[in-house]
Amino acid sequence: MKFKDFWKRSTSAKISRRPAAATTKTEKTPLLSGLKENIQKIKSDLGNSTDIIFREVRVGKTGENVMGILYTDGLVDKNVITDFIMESVILNSRITEVEQLLTSTHDVVHILKEYVLTIGDVKEIHCFEDLYHSLLSGETIILLDGHTEGIAVNTQGWKDRGVGEPSAESVIRGPREAFSETLRTNTSLIRRKIKDPNLWLETRQIGRVTKTDVAVMYIKGIVNEKVVEEVRLRLDRIDIDGILESGYIEELIQDDNYSPFPTIYNTERPDVIAAELLEGKVAILVDGTPFVLVVPALFVSFLHAAEDYYHRADVSSLIRILRYVGFLIALFSPSVYVAITTFHQEMLPTQLLVSLAAQREGIPFPAFIEAIMMEVAFEILREAGLRMPRTIGPAVSIVGTLVIGQAAVNAGIISAAMVIVVSTTAIASFVFPSYSLANTIRMLRFPFIILAATFGVFGIIVGIIALILHMCSLRTFGVPYMSPFAPLILKDQKDAIFRLPQWAMFSRPRLINQNNVRRANNGPSQKPKPRT
Template sequence: MKFTRLLNRSSRSKSTIESPTGKEYLQSNLKQNIQRVKEALGNSSDIIFREVSLSPSGAQVMGLLYTDGLADQKIINDFVAESVMMDLTDQPQNPLSPSDMFQRLKDFALTIGGIKEFTDFDTLYNSILSGEAVILLDEYDKGVAVSVQGWKDRGVNEPSTESVVRGPHEGFSETLRTNTALVRRKIKDPNLWLESRQIGRVTKTEVAIMFIKGVASDEVIEEVRVRLDRIDIDGILESGYIEELIQDETYTPFPTIKNSERPDVIAAELLEGKVAILVDGTPFVLVVPALFVSFIHAAEDYYQRADISTLVRILRYIGIFITLLFPSLYIAITTFHQEMLPTPLVLGLAAQREGVPIPAFIEALMMEVAFEVLREAGLRMPRVIGPAVSVVGTLVIGQAAVEAGIVSAAMVIVVAVTAISSFIFPSYNMSNTFRMLRLPMMGLAASFGLFGIFVGVIAILLHLCSLRSFGVPYMSPFAPMIALDQKDAIFRFPRWAMFSRPRLISQKNVTRGQKSPSQKPEPRK
């Protein structure tokens, strides 16, 4: 057995050439190259190998390799195999040399775009497994990879997590090229640059960086490149892998990288000078740097009138305080500060809690956990019955708990209002953040009353002001205070007044247009 392994190893070393770096190069023998590919890919049944004779005598042979399901069979038959056969078989009396035939193959025979030349097996494997067709010639040690990708994808559908009433209803898919095309449809500028790289030793996932040259900060672009090139992992299956590996701060509940599945949102972020990171296999595109206000703004804010968008934003900020502090304030006031409430309200709450045997904190904690369990169960259930079960379960459990004397009716109202307010966030990540912070705030309120709430809020604000996203302060334009950027923070100024990009993000090209921004539209007389 040992002698057999040594014999196989020696025969393999003769059929391939290894460089000092360990890279294996193609041989001039076509059959040896095909056999090496079969051994490396385990004779997989979805890898198609075809040998085609290019001369009547059969002296010149071409090999065609591709992956069934990733490559488009129609493109291969119509634009690769047929074109090659018609061109290379129409030769003069004297047959071409392998090098001349290879050059003719690249220049004339292949009528399809996306052709690249290679000499090593690593590039060959990557090309085949990426959906490209590989052409090898006998008696020649180079190959050609042709772009013939044609796998099935989900297509362009409406985003499921960022729905709008007014605005585009198209969302990203799991195909990288489809996603880049959707962004280029929005921004038809030659300065929109795209850089690609492969990340993952096993998956070799295609990751693209997209930015507008001259608008995005060179420092941020270089930092994105450095952090992506520093990733050393066996596989990338979703953009969440990238997000965890390149974020500034690990131990924080607040997201420092934004994600979206809407092309219009990504286009708007690029126009502000940010950098988009697209990952093949996921419809969620990452955007850096991401600020706190970015997670509060929605795409529809820029499609409605300024006054309506401002009102909705104010409601969102009110929703933040309700989501974070409403249960804590109820616990603190009913436990320590009853004198802050009117006497009739205090008597009503006392009457409701007369038969409740547990403290307000335990009561609120039980209701919060029950609601979160129902919420997660509704998400994991089939879509047909998920919403119905979560709604019915909430009503039944809440009513039964009140009638059984486990919780008071006021606590059910507090938890319900808090849960509804948590759905007002456009970003699901930020909603999860305040759901997590709500529990320690309830503990502080139960222990120290309003003093504990004030300490918790101050700690959260200090933590927010210490965060940075790719070098940009997380709380800008509030901290540091930038008066010019307040036009698109809490309030949304009219379009004619939003003439400059965020100052800390885009520091080179800060003006959105050439026309003087100080002139607002004048009404007709």
């Protein structure tokens, strides 16, 4: 089947499953001509909120033009209002040429924009809905008595966390800067790394109450336009009262809501987003959160780290193999232990079998109950360590793992071998660069333990087959989730389990990118040659 036909079938089926959002057209209320009436309505609609500041100023030498300035305290930079609005209006309006223009024409708003205000981002507003959105977004509103239009000046200046180190993704080698909660700061961090005019940015407001700014970034000419159109379609169909974090967007636009595997990648590192954009993917930034979404997201993306491309190819390949091994250990080691000790003791060497039997002598519970008890206890300890204050969290983990585990073994409730298996599983679950994939392994571990306790190794094999079938059936914005393994694409194996040197990775992923496939024109000819 051709990729074009496959794409049409997958996207059309996806669109047909998603009902269109209910769109209700609301007529906008135009501004009134009187300044006092406008101010009275604004105060009434906003409940006389004390953080809405109003200042009345007279323009010109004679003061025949009355102007009102409104802003939200805490969302604006007061120095900008004082230096570029107040001072500009009071001083520049008294210049003879400007004063003549103000008295000779009725288009005072245009004169203020072109000759008086000395600030860059200025726009006209004509209705109360646009006025409230600008006012509550940190912009300063200028209203004129006798005019039904106003001016919105960008004076945003709230306090933000700034650019710091990533907290959820540790950095060994690479840039140590992370996204913040401010949308414009995040877009600037990406543009610092990709200085290309083809890096396009689209912004829309989502949420009837919060009106959260959501930005879509992609590189024109590299990205697949069908993916961009699908992203726009899914975002425009969101009809909800509020968006407080990118997780809201992730749940509302993902392909399969009932799959434990994440189909949308998220990160707080700008270098990761820049690399994903260069592969032809689309980034979704949400104001108020440092975590940026990336689509489409393949399964291999959750096992790759940014440091894989900063180290040598042989070191990166070895580390990736360790991650895949850790994936298998974290998912199957408890279930394999339960299956072998319960049904298939003949698979163990005699000495090991005797040792395990001696350890289990006096244990009142079967291996299945042991595994469930230890896994639940570890999940509780891990969650407690995350939610407790940072000064207490490590102490809780140490006490839980050492004291409680040793006490359980000494009391004869849990065998020492089970403690070793659960501890190894826990350590292996920390090797994943993506926390989303780690959560998936945490959930799938329990069904495999149940299958092992019920049917033994046969149950584990049936579970693996069902898991592979499910993963191969997943799609992420029209792209097969298990690509480049299923379907098998030999050219893309250069950056799947192994990572070839940079000079060998001269092409982008085939199913993600269809336009500009080649990264470099000379390709393998860039291979370093020894000096003779």
